[in-house]
Amino acid sequence: MDPAFWEQVLRSRLTVRRFEHSLRVARTAENLARLWAADPEKAYLAGLIHDLARDMEPAELLKQAADYGIICNEIEADFPVLLHGPLGAAILQRDYNLTDSEILEAVSLHTTGDYPLGTIAKIVFLADYIEPGRAYQGVESARVAAQSGLDLGVAAAVRSIITYLAEQQMTIHPKTLNLYNHYVLTGILRNSEKG
Numbered sequence: 001m002d003p004a005f006w007e008q009v010l011r012s013r014l015t016v017r018r019f020e021h022s023l024r025v026a027r028t029a030e031n032l033a034r035l036w037a038a039d040p041e042k043a044y045l046a047g048l049i050h051d052l053a054r055d056m057e058p059a060e061l062l063k064q065a066a067d068y069g070i071i072c073n074e075i076e077a078d079f080p081v082l083l084h085g086p087l088g089a090a091i092l093q094r095d096y097n098l099t100d101s102e103i104l105e106a107v108s109l110h111t112t113g114d115y116p117l118g119t120i121a122k123i124v125f126l127a128d129y130i131e132p133g134r135a136y137q138g139v140e141s142a143r144v145a146a147q148s149g150l151d152l153g154v155a156a157a158v159r160s161i162i163t164y165l166a167e168q169q170m171t172i173h174p175k176t177l178n179l180y181n182h183y184v185l186t187g188i189l190r191n192s193e194k195g
């Protein structure tokens with residue numbers, strides 16, 4: 001779990017811009033872990049390596065996903081960038097012998113979310129959404145929510161991701177819907193008309 005080793009790996013695989021994003025996600029994840037009683041070192045590392053497979057062309061993502069035995073659904077086939085999480089986890093496991101299941105889960109699910117979702121995976125999903133380089137609509141309310149509760153932050157993020165995708169008439173991954181539905185069903189996201 002040596003961050004210096006992983007920084008070298010990432011420098012060879014990512015653009016400078018993506019590498020810097022990865023460092024910001026790592027630091028944000030570390031801070032969230034301190035705030036919400038998770039392992040800060042593990043959160044930092046998971047955040048650092050979450051985008052390992054992000055700088056691949058769509059055709060390359062599809063090809064490598066097939067090579068690594070990842071079965072792609074029609075939403076991923078239509079929008080291959082969604083595969084960079086599961087593919088990143090598969091590369092970490094097969095090529096770098098990374099075995100920590102919490103880190104592999106965090107990398108695999110950082111784009112879509114899912115339910116159930118482990119604490120480190122929640123932290124990386126949220127850190128990727130709120131890291132200081134992000135400036136889209138909804139980011140500030142997710143940052144505020146993240147200070148009140150980890151699930152409150154993740155719920156705010158998934159709500160605004162779903163809203164954005166629907167407004168853009170883009171597909172919504174079933175795993176993202178699983179996470180969103182979980183937060184509605186548990187009342188973390190509330191329907192105001194239902195009271």
Ligand SMILES: [Fe+2]
Binds near residue numbers: 054084110111
């Ligand atoms: Fe990503």
Ligand SMILES: [Fe+2]
Binds near residue numbers: 021128
């Ligand atoms: Fe990212």
